[in-house]
Amino acid sequence: MAIDSNSRFDMSSSKANMELAKDIAKDKSLTGARYKLSELDPEYGPMGSSHARFKTPRTPLEFNIEDASNFKYDMDHCIKCKGCYWVEHTYNPGVKFNVRCPSNLFNDFDAYGAMGKMRIGVGLLEGDIEWTPSLVNILYSCPLCGACDVACKRNLDLEIELSLESLRVKAVQDGVAPLPAHKSAVDKILETGNIYGSKEDRKAWAKDVKVADKADVLYYVGDNTSFKNPQIAQATATILNKLGIDFMLLDNEKNEGNVVISIGMMDEAKKIAKETVDAIKASGATTVVCSDAEVYRTLKADIPKVLNIATADLGFKVVHIMELAAKAIEDGTLTLTTPIDSRIAYHDASSVSRLCDDWTPYKGERGWMGMIYPGQRRRRGRQGLYKEARTIMAAVPGADNTEFIRIRENALDICAGRGTDIAFPALTKFATEKRLEEAKYLGIETIVSADPQCRDAFNTYADPKDGVKAIDITELIVAAL
Numbered sequence: 001m002a003i004d005s006n007s008r009f010d011m012s013s014s015k016a017n018m019e020l021a022k023d024i025a026k027d028k029s030l031t032g033a034r035y036k037l038s039e040l041d042p043e044y045g046p047m048g049s050s051h052a053r054f055k056t057p058r059t060p061l062e063f064n065i066e067d068a069s070n071f072k073y074d075m076d077h078c079i080k081c082k083g084c085y086w087v088e089h090t091y092n093p094g095v096k097f098n099v100r101c102p103s104n105l106f107n108d109f110d111a112y113g114a115m116g117k118m119r120i121g122v123g124l125l126e127g128d129i130e131w132t133p134s135l136v137n138i139l140y141s142c143p144l145c146g147a148c149d150v151a152c153k154r155n156l157d158l159e160i161e162l163s164l165e166s167l168r169v170k171a172v173q174d175g176v177a178p179l180p181a182h183k184s185a186v187d188k189i190l191e192t193g194n195i196y197g198s199k200e201d202r203k204a205w206a207k208d209v210k211v212a213d214k215a216d217v218l219y220y221v222g223d224n225t226s227f228k229n230p231q232i233a234q235a236t237a238t239i240l241n242k243l244g245i246d247f248m249l250l251d252n253e254k255n256e257g258n259v260v261i262s263i264g265m266m267d268e269a270k271k272i273a274k275e276t277v278d279a280i281k282a283s284g285a286t287t288v289v290c291s292d293a294e295v296y297r298t299l300k301a302d303i304p305k306v307l308n309i310a311t312a313d314l315g316f317k318v319v320h321i322m323e324l325a326a327k328a329i330e331d332g333t334l335t336l337t338t339p340i341d342s343r344i345a346y347h348d349a350s351s352v353s354r355l356c357d358d359w360t361p362y363k364g365e366r367g368w369m370g371m372i373y374p375g376q377r378r379r380r381g382r383q384g385l386y387k388e389a390r391t392i393m394a395a396v397p398g399a400d401n402t403e404f405i406r407i408r409e410n411a412l413d414i415c416a417g418r419g420t421d422i423a424f425p426a427l428t429k430f431a432t433e434k435r436l437e438e439a440k441y442l443g444i445e446t447i448v449s450a451d452p453q454c455r456d457a458f459n460t461y462a463d464p465k466d467g468v469k470a471i472d473i474t475e476l477i478v479a480a481l
Contacts, residue, residue: 041368058365061372063159065305066266068166072125073370074158078118083155084148085113087410097405097438100147102415102431111138114148114160121167131176139167140179141427143420144262145350145413150381157370157378161355168264181423182263190268193254194223203249205230209237215246218285218316220299222292223255224452232452235474236291236321242481243328247289250279258298261306262418273303281315291321291474293451294417297351304359311358320352322450325477326388329395336480339398342446345439346389346473347404347458348411349451354381381409385450392473393448396480404438412438416457432461440466448473 040047041055062070085101092098099105104113111120117139123129142164149161171177178186188197205226219240225233240247257272276299280288290296300318304311311318328334357379365373386408393401406412414432415421421428436458439447447470449455458470471479 053368056368058367058373061362061364061366063162063362064308065162065166065169065264068121068163068170069125071159071163071166072122073366074160074163075118075121075125077156077158077370078115078152078160079156080110080115081155082113082115083151084115084160087406088151088154091410092405094405096441097412100151100406100410100412102145102413102434103142103427105434106427106430107141112141114152114164117142117164117167118160121163124167124170131171131174136171136176136179139164139171140177140182140263141420141424143350143413143415143427143431144418145415146354146381147350147410147413149379150354150409153378153380165262165264168262169266170264172264172266178263178265179423182259182419185419185422186260186263186265186268189255189260189272193252194227195255195259196223196227198227200227202226202253205233206237206249209234210241211237212246212248214284215248216285217245217247217287217289218280218283219247219249219289219291220256220280220295221249221253222290222295222452224294224456225292226253228456229452229472232291232455232472232474235472235478236289238478238481239321239325239474240289243324243334245324248283248285250283252279254279256295256298257303257306258294258417259419259422261298261302266306269306273306276303277307277314285316287317287319289319289321289324291450291452291472293320293349293351293449294453296320297356300356301359305361308361310360312360320385320388320450321474322352322385322388322392326391329391336395336397336477338480340396340446340476340480341398343400343402343444344393344396344446344448344476345402345404345442345444346393347414347435347447347449347454347470348384348386348389348408349417349449349454350411350413351417352389352450353384353386353411354409356385357381357383384409389448389450389473392477396476402442402444404435404442404444406438414454414457416453417451421453421457428457429461432457436462436466436468439468444468446471446476448476 039055041053044053045051085104087098087100110116146161152158152160185195189195221233256276257269261269362376412435414435415428447458450473455470455472462468
């Protein structure tokens with residue numbers, strides 16, 4: 001039947017259906033005594049209008065992970081489309097490397113994917129299921145990498161990452177977490193101020209670099225770079241010196257709380273977050289430079305979340321060394337002149353890509369179709385340091401610069417951070433080897449990362465005969481100076 005183009009927006013059918021609904025509502029034998037006829041919301045126009053909608057009771061909403069019920073709507077409205085698992089074909093060429101969720105790839109039972117964890121969350125909140133050791137393991141065998149979250153927000157705007165974080169907080173509140181391995185790591189942090197339990201001088205790396213006693217810029221080094229990869233700290237200092245940026249170090253830097261926050265121990269996380277912010281403010285710094293991706297994400301997004309403040313209200317600006325280097329390259333104040341003879345590719349670590357959007361607290365109401373009132377711009381993983389990393393990579397002379405298949409917010413996380421490697425080393429090994437398979441397929445010789453944990457995992461699990469190695473982006477810059 002031909003459709004009259006002039007009647008495309010004729011609402012007579014909808015109007016007739018609404019009138020029929022009124023008639024049916026009068027017959028309680030059909031509708032039941034509890035039936036209440038929905039009312040139109042006058043804010044959106046009268047019945048018959050193309051914008052008409054029924055009134056939906058608004059319920060209080062707060063983006064606060066300390067109460068998992070804030071995200072019951074998000075958990076309950078997952079449609080199990082598995083967009084959290086696959087990279088959409090519009091973003092990914094071919095089908096060989098098209099999975100975004102490492103934990104669900106590791107174990108293909110749905111419980112290990114976001115779609116399964118959302119149903120577990122609803123069951124826990126409604127009292128239909130109880131915690132078991134297996135359920136706790138399932139919840140934590142996930143890197144909280146945000147891949148599921150950015151994917152879902154292309155379609156439904158559900159807060160998947162916050163839901164997962166809130167369930168971990170609930171596990172701690174209910175006394176079934178942390179896991180023993182995580183508890184041991186936290187004990188070391190609380191006792192010694194670092195995750196390794198080391199009592200060595202964390203400034204030992206800085207003996208041969210120029211550090212100011214007082215400056216507007218503070219370099220927050222982090223545990224991994226202080227103790228395991230001091231060459232990254234030295235490279236970062238070299239870059240800052242090259243750019244003519246005076247910087248200082250904290251007299252008594254401590255772990256910034258990355259793992260503590262990630263496993264849901266909120267009481268300890270709040271204490272560490274406040275101490276960290278207070279220490280930075282006391283230094284007088286206006287800018288904090290990071291070279292460790294997880295330190296960057298924690299200071300910029302997670303600490304504000306824990307303290308219920310906006311990133312903009314921290315009292316200082318958080319930047320990654322990549323941002324400074326990329327700007328200097330664009331301005332012409334930093335030139336890389338030494339050729340690098342290697343086929344190189346940048347690995348988008350989650351903490352400097354889809355997880356580092358600024359945090360803004362939210363308190364309002366949820367209403368029609370899950371819409372929030374007042375509205376707020378969602379965190380979609382778009383503030384990642386994608387451009388900055390590639391500006392640096394493109395400036396390296398002599399290198400054969402290429403890309404992974406899964407890049408930017410669609411990159412495969414290798415489960416080397418946020419405490420995943422501590423409790424689930426088999427998952428870290430599996431995910432890292434999957435990423436290395438991608439590198440081998442593309443002929444990549446040098447993987448460049450801005451996350452020391454990723455660098456460690458790649459070099460630990462790479463097969464020597466494949467000739468693939470990983471370096472930090474600061475190491476690449478210094479090598480190319």
